[in-house]
Amino acid sequence: MRGRRADEAIDVMRLLWSGGPEGVGYHGEFFDFDDLCSFPETPRDERASDPHRWQQSSGGASDRSAR
Secondary structure, three states: OOHHHHHHHHHHHHHHHOOOOEEEEEEOEEEEEEEEEEOOOHHHHHHHHHOOOHHHOOOOOOOOOOO
């Protein structure tokens, strides 16, 4: 179950990062919310400059952690 929860958490974070100030909704197995937004937003050019930033900072090295 921990792997499924982590996979869903990654999907939720990507959704939040791609959403705007109006908020996003998600209804999954482990997470359920409406009209949630994440601030402050990281500038898109900064996110694109190093796509592996989160993997490096978390120490993950497997193929699953790289997605």
